[in-house]
Amino acid sequence: MKVWFLGTGTSQGIPVIGSSHPVCLSNDHKDKRLRVSVWIHWDNYSYVIDCGPDFRQQMLVSKCPQVDGILFTHEHADHTAGLDDIRPFFFKQGDIPIYANKRVIENLKRRFDYIFEQENKYPGAPSVHVKEVKSNQPFTIGNKIVQPFVALHGSLEVMGYRIDDFAYLTDVKTIADEEIAKLKGVKVMVVSALRVEPHPTHFNLEEALDFIKIVQPERAYLTHISQHMGFHEEVQKQLPENVFLAYDNLEITI
Numbered sequence: 001m002k003v004w005f006l007g008t009g010t011s012q013g014i015p016v017i018g019s020s021h022p023v024c025l026s027n028d029h030k031d032k033r034l035r036v037s038v039w040i041h042w043d044n045y046s047y048v049i050d051c052g053p054d055f056r057q058q059m060l061v062s063k064c065p066q067v068d069g070i071l072f073t074h075e076h077a078d079h080t081a082g083l084d085d086i087r088p089f090f091f092k093q094g095d096i097p098i099y100a101n102k103r104v105i106e107n108l109k110r111r112f113d114y115i116f117e118q119e120n121k122y123p124g125a126p127s128v129h130v131k132e133v134k135s136n137q138p139f140t141i142g143n144k145i146v147q148p149f150v151a152l153h154g155s156l157e158v159m160g161y162r163i164d165d166f167a168y169l170t171d172v173k174t175i176a177d178e179e180i181a182k183l184k185g186v187k188v189m190v191v192s193a194l195r196v197e198p199h200p201t202h203f204n205l206e207e208a209l210d211f212i213k214i215v216q217p218e219r220a221y222l223t224h225i226s227q228h229m230g231f232h233e234e235v236q237k238q239l240p241e242n243v244f245l246a247y248d249n250l251e252i253t254i
């Protein structure tokens with residue numbers, strides 16, 4: 001299984017529009033971060049986690065040929081605002097399966113009402129096939145089982161996903177012990193780490209590293225990174241040897 005980091009930035013992306021922060025002015029491609037998402041593919045299967053406002057650009061850059069489904073972590077715009085751009089995949093493939101909890105589905109129905117419209121639908125609008133995810137119910141994508149788990153983003157419940165030895169969790173501030181237990185034995189984990197300073201709804205770097213110590217994956221990748229984390233190259237040097245700052249268009253093999 002391969003995991004392509006389509007975007008590794010926080011909600012505004014890096015560079016932030018109009019910002020003169022040194023990281024926003026960096027010429028290192030690893031300091032340029034689109035909104036957070038991954039493309040997971042194996043055999044002939046191809047799925048993405050989240051579908052933010054940079055989805056179109058990410059699909060073009062990665063040359064992702066098909067989307068067999070989208071797994072949503074939560075409804076915030078940096079994770080969902082690109083949903084309209086599934087249209088090219090819909091035209092080729094038909095209704096695109098989306099996996100999300102009930103609250104996220106209801107939110108998407110309000111914000112993208114035309115996508116869910118059943119009558120007098122505009123012919124160019126895409127359609128989705130809704131698959132409701134419940135935290136204690138594993139489900140199948142392609143020929144693999146997905147174990148969903150929950151964490152809290154402030155007071156908002158977000159969904160993380162484990163597929164075989166790989167786990168993905170973003171926008172987390174706290175996670176219950178029984179949910180951490182679902183990560184036992186995971187080999188590669190992606191987890192969000194916003195910046196060095198604490199934040200009310202996100203792990204900072206220290207919290208993410210503490211969490212990695214508890215889960216003990218062989219390798220961990222940090223994502224959802226803000227410019228306040230610092231320059232990629234400098235931050236990477238300070239990390240434990242099995243922890244990596246993810247960067248856009250990094251592809252890893254699980």
Ligand SMILES: [Zn+2]
Nearest residue numbers: 011076078171
């Ligand atoms: Zn986010």
